Amino acid sequence: MAKPSVTSADVARLARVSQSAVSRTFTRGASVSEDTRSKVMVAAKQLGYRPNALARSLISGRSGIIGIAVAYLDNQFYPVVIERLSRALQVEGYHTLLFMTDPGDQDKVVQEILQYQVEGVVMASAHLSSSMAQECADHGIPVVLFNRYVSSTPASSVTSDNIAGGRAVGRFLAQGGHERIAFIAGFELASTSRDREAGFYQGLAEEGMVCHARAVGAYTSMGATDAARELFSRKDKPDAVFVANDHMAFAVMDVLRNDLGLRIPQDVSVVGYDDVPQAAWGAYDLTTVEQPADAMIAATKDILLEQIAAGAVSRRASVLHGELIIRGSARTG
């Protein structure tokens, strides 16, 4: 049966000090004499005392919890982000309450998050209604949209420069001497996909080219597979394809090589986006645009901590530069 947990009062009794002395001992930055502190520590150790973070939060108004909502972890980019963001926040004394969302009930999830009195919210690959964002802002809870943005909300955003990235790919493929350059979009409502596409067209245009064909992969492996089949079933097959993220690019490469018997990059060049760890793996060796995960995480952390400290929310948009990483999946001219 559960042992009733030991409270600060128990420790105080044993140490023959007041309960507040115990509290102070466990509150960093409070003034306690060395003598009292050691008496408390001895008693605490003896009883196995551990402060109750929930009770502390209730009175202090600081829960030390950051809520992270994420829709899926298939795309390796998100696990990487969650791992590093969690670690970065842990260093600052925060912990992450993880919420998996389904497309649709996003607001409901945020409602739940807020019940836990989180001090900040990160939405990664997840949507948030404007009214919900406004509600968080009203309560002084900073919200960071990670890897997407919505201009009409008070929520901050951290993204890489998807337009510049797309543009770099457009120019790179055009300069690589390709003649029929195609695009496979992600989820069309996502700002990432839209921006990468817009930048891509711009890059092509700068080299006097236009996009040869286009299909939609919806950021899923299956969607990408279908999109690739569709694009490459035409008689004027593309000789290069820019895929809106790495996760889809892998599926595309598999179809091209295994189903359609095409060689990469001899017959067709493939470029992705994200630079997830697998992009560097030998079997894909994917040319791609890096999303600067570490910088994006640092920016997210900074926005959160700053606005938590200020007790006020303001909309910030951090747009970080990512390099084109040239590997072997695309011809260079």
Next chain:
Amino acid sequence: MAKPSVTSADVARLARVSQSAVSRTFTRGASVSEDTRSKVMVAAKQLGYRPNALARSLISGRSGIIGIAVAYLDNQFYPVVIERLSRALQVEGYHTLLFMTDPGDQDKVVQEILQYQVEGVVMASAHLSSSMAQECADHGIPVVLFNRYVSSTPASSVTSDNIAGGRAVGRFLAQGGHERIAFIAGFELASTSRDREAGFYQGLAEEGMVCHARAVGAYTSMGATDAARELFSRKDKPDAVFVANDHMAFAVMDVLRNDLGLRIPQDVSVVGYDDVPQAAWGAYDLTTVEQPADAMIAATKDILLEQIAAGAVSRRASVLHGELIIRGSARTG
């Protein structure tokens, strides 16, 4: 500036009922008249009331939080587990507080977890000292070691049958007509690696064979790369290799094909373990042993919920069967 959040007292005042009536309205299973309930709901909606989960936990003793400690998310198996486990627990009204651990400070992490009054703990790819496990048990907090076990603690464990899986691989490779079958171990102290290896030797022995060579990959890509180079630099190269998990197997395949110019499976067969999503990707098409993630997650959830409900901890060990998934990376005879 932060709006002071609205409390049940505010709602009560507006609805002209007592504060306890509001509490009852938001506590499922409490008896409130339909009339009162609707008055409360109207007022709550109007004020944007949201119960404070922390205050509720403090008095009720049920936080609704399950702590998950995990060491790294590189191996795709763990993101998959975290995603599905989170979803499964969310359905039951629980949320997951995520802790990234470093090898070493594991107990410290658990201490932090416990401060949040979690109702259960899952340790995935993370260690836990016996004394810490005992302490959790004393407090009635169930602990599940996910994908590993330690016999000498009160912590429960959920694993797949790694011995049977390893054995299946041993027999499969022996029957496939291979003559020099090697093994690349994971982290040698991990029960998964040890069991897979033991089962593997047993399977080989049943077919009258022994392991030709062995190296250690430590469950990292880099370790696996080195291990593969080491095994295949000898003059009597293996013609088959069982790698202790898929994550390493991908790195091994990359080395074999790209650095050493070997064909898979013609020159060398490769078998992994886990059946992570990428194993099915065309570029690897990896023969592997499935870890039955859904069953393992269901077992984890059951153990947690059951022991939480009982208010008592007992050690349970769930060992689940996983199939050998035959794909194209290994010859079949």
Next chain:
DNA sequence: GTGAAAGCGCTAACAA
């Protein structure tokens, strides 16, 4: 079914 009252374990004034 409802309200009044008593805390859950802790922090944060305040006075000493």
Next chain:
DNA sequence: TTGTTAGCGCTTTCAC
């Protein structure tokens, strides 16, 4: 520096 005193927002007896 220390102890005393109020609560934080909620659930849960307990009478009514």
